[in-house]
Amino acid sequence: MGENKLIPMRRFKEYSKVWHMFSLDEVYKNIKNAFVGTATPYYVESGHFYLQSNNVKNGKINKNVKVYINNEFYKKQENNWLRTGDIVMVQSGHIGHTAVIEENLDKTVAHALIMFQGKKEKLDSNFLNNQFQTKDMKQKLEKMAIGNTIKHILSSDMKKFNVYLTTLSEQQKIGEFFKVLDERIANQERKIAKVKDLKLAYLTEMFPQEGETVPKRRFKGFEGKWREVDLGSIGNTFSGLSGKTKKDFGHGTAEFVTYINVFNNTMSDINNTEKVVYDDKETQLKYGDILFTTSSETPDEVGMSSVWLDKRPNVYLNSFCFGFRTNINIDYYFVGYLLRANEFRRKIEILAQGISRYNISKSKVMELKVNLPTIREQQKIGEFFKNFDNQIETEEKKLDKLQKMKEAYLEEMFV
Numbered sequence: 187m188g189e190n191k192l193i194p195m196r197r198f199k200e201y202s203k204v205w206h207m208f209s210l211d212e213v214y215k216n217i218k219n220a221f222v223g224t225a226t227p228y229y230v231e232s233g234h235f236y237l238q239s240n241n242v243k244n245g246k247i248n249k250n251v252k253v254y255i256n257n258e259f260y261k262k263q264e265n266n267w268l269r270t271g272d273i274v275m276v277q278s279g280h281i282g283h284t285a286v287i288e289e290n291l292d293k294t295v296a297h298a299l300i301m302f303q304g305k306k307e308k309l310d311s312n313f314l315n316n317q318f319q320t321k322d323m324k325q326k327l328e329k330m331a332i333g334n335t336i337k338h339i340l341s342s343d344m345k346k347f348n349v350y351l352t353t354l355s356e357q358q359k360i361g362e363f364f365k366v367l368d369e370r371i372a373n374q375e376r377k378i379a380k381v382k383d384l385k386l387a388y389l390t391e392m393f394p395q396e397g398e399t400v401p402k403r404r405f406k407g408f409e410g411k412w413r414e415v416d417l418g419s420i421g422n423t424f425s426g427l428s429g430k431t432k433k434d435f436g437h438g439t440a441e442f443v444t445y446i447n448v449f450n451n452t453m454s455d456i457n458n459t460e461k462v463v464y465d466d467k468e469t470q471l472k473y474g475d476i477l478f479t480t481s482s483e484t485p486d487e488v489g490m491s492s493v494w495l496d497k498r499p500n501v502y503l504n505s506f507c508f509g510f511r512t513n514i515n516i517d518y519y520f521v522g523y524l525l526r527a528n529e530f531r532r533k534i535e536i537l538a539q540g541i542s543r544y545n546i547s548k549s550k551v552m553e554l555k556v557n558l559p560t561i562r563e564q565q566k567i568g569e570f571f572k573n574f575d576n577q578i579e580t581e582e583k584k585l586d587k588l589q590k591m592k593e594a595y596l597e598e599m600f601v
Contacts, residue, residue, distance in 0.1 A: 192350060196598035201356045205601050208307065211345035213314075215304030219277070219341050220266055220296035228259035230444040237268070237296040239276045239283075245319050245368065251444040255295065265561045271311045273302040275318070278338040282327035284318040300341045308354040312361030317349055320596045335378045350601045367592050374585045378578060385574045386528075392567060394557045405570075408563045418552030421476075421512035424469040426503035427462065438463035440500040448477045448492040448507050451574065452522045456496040464500055469509065471501045474518045476525065477511040481545045485538035486531075489546045493522040508548045515561055519568030524556060533564055 233254040331337040391403040441459040579580040
């Protein structure tokens with residue numbers, strides 16, 4: 187046991203004893219690597235779940251990517267089976283991320299992870315797992331990392347790594363506290379995902395599909411076919427910034443909307459612009475302008491659109507996008523969601539050309555057809571999806587608040 191003794195800033199009232207420092211080899215019987223060879227020959231469509239580094243993030247195990255191994259390989263790894271309460275740590279890439287092996291993953295086989303097995307000291311796994319998530323621990327692990335392009339940590343180095351332990355009772359209390367907080371965060375994440383999935387379903391059903399002139403789902407009181415038009419027949423395109431050099435950006439009296447702003451937002455974030463030197467030869471954005479990205483690394487992400495809803499002067503578009511200004515009466519929220527709906531996105535993907543990077547031409551985009559209902563129905567649909575986005579934003583703020591609360595508690599409840 188080390189000589190260091192410390193007391194955390196915040197703790198439960200019934201505890202007052204100092205915390206003591208231990209090296210991890212004083213805490214665990216085994217600290218070793220999981221299987222690090224080539225396992226791909228043993229992959230199967232269904233079998234034993236194979237735990238990998240991309241399944242371990244932010245203190246939890248996720249199954250966003252599932253890899254399975256056959257029974258033969260699984261049995262050969264019997265000496266490396268993880269047991270309930272063991273901790274795994276990512277040793278390469280996003281190093282230092284940890285997770286506890288829950289009961290439903292007892293006897294799991296892992297790949298290229300550091301395994302902490304067989305507790306020597308009285309230890310609550312959730313307590314230690316959360317201690318690894320503090321800024322102090324993360325910084326210490328970063329300093330231990332070796333390698334130039336891909337950082338990694340060694341299991342042998344982790345044996346000397348120091349952690350702080352208190353009485354088992356206090357550990358359990360802290361572990362349970364963060365477990366409940368993590369459950370609240372997970373519930374909030376699921377709530378957001380559910381709302382987003384519902385929105386995607388409505389985006390499919392509330393706009394006509396290929397060969398159709400009416401949507402599958404419609405508000406009461408509206409009937410009749412939607413009018414089909416070419417985009418080019420209802421407006422004109424304009425280019426983003428051109429002829430600028432590096433010295434023109436980062437200062438100046440004008441602003442420009444970034445590529446990532448267009449890519450990420452159905453309605454552009456009007457507060458997320460960057461500075462650029464004013465140029466009266468460039469096209470200034472107007473309220474209702476529709477902005478398109480022109481290239482991306484994948485065809486399904488090219489031609490993302492965003493609507494600019496602000497009237498301030500001297501705002502321009504970045505050079506990797508083009509703009510579209512309508513000449514008809516149209517609801518801007520409606521058109522924003524229309525151009526992000528599945529049917530229009532499918533048409534854009536067909537236009538995408540390239541090998542390493544995919545591009546679209548604005549002239550080809552202008553040839554694409556869209557279906558428009560009456561302005562009153564447009565407004566109803568636009569308002570419907572706007573409310574969805576407002577709900578998502580509200581729930582995301584709640585999630586952000588919970589995550590910040592956890593960060594604060596992590597720093598105050600561990601030494």
